[in-house]
Amino acid sequence: MGCDKDDGGWVVTDRTGRTNVTGVWTAGNVIDPRAQAVAAAGMGSTAAFAINTDLLDEEVDRAVEQHRHAAAAVR
Numbered sequence: 001m002g003c004d005k006d007d008g009g010w011v012v013t014d015r016t017g018r019t020n021v022t023g024v025w026t027a028g029n030v031i032d033p034r035a036q037a038v039a040a041a042g043m044g045s046t047a048a049f050a051i052n053t054d055l056l057d058e059e060v061d062r063a064v065e066q067h068r069h070a071a072a073a074v075r
């Protein structure tokens, strides 16, 4: 998918699991080979939270943009 990797071949992410590829998050052993099940699940939960926030931000941005267009059309 074109995600950046470190020297060991593991996908590089920020603290939420976000990769350099837009819309792609990762979790678990693909970013940390030492992660046991509970740690991998925790990363998945963190990534899910971040993805939800990202989608919400996108929706709010789109709604604001639509409102601006509608307001401009009325003027």
Ligand SMILES: Cc1cc2nc3c(=O)[nH]c(=O)nc-3n(C[C@H](O)[C@H](O)[C@H](O)COP(=O)(O)OP(=O)(O)OC[C@H]3O[C@@H](n4cnc5c(N)ncnc54)[C@H](O)[C@@H]3O)c2cc1C
Residues within 6 Å of the ligand: 027, 028, 029, 030, 035, 036, 037, 038, 040
């Ligand atoms: C022998 C062994 C014993 C373990 N024992 C324990 C234990 O007792 N307790 C514990 O907490 N942890 C244990 N672990 C670690 C545990 O397995 C991992 O922490 C956990 O599975 C990580 O989850 P994950 O979702 O990151 O990766 P995975 O569970 O490996 O899930 C990745 C999934 O992606 C799929 N996949 C890969 N490539 C592709 C592709 N190209 N397209 C689509 N799907 C793909 C794979 O088939 C797999 O189903 C053990 C691991 C091993 C190997």
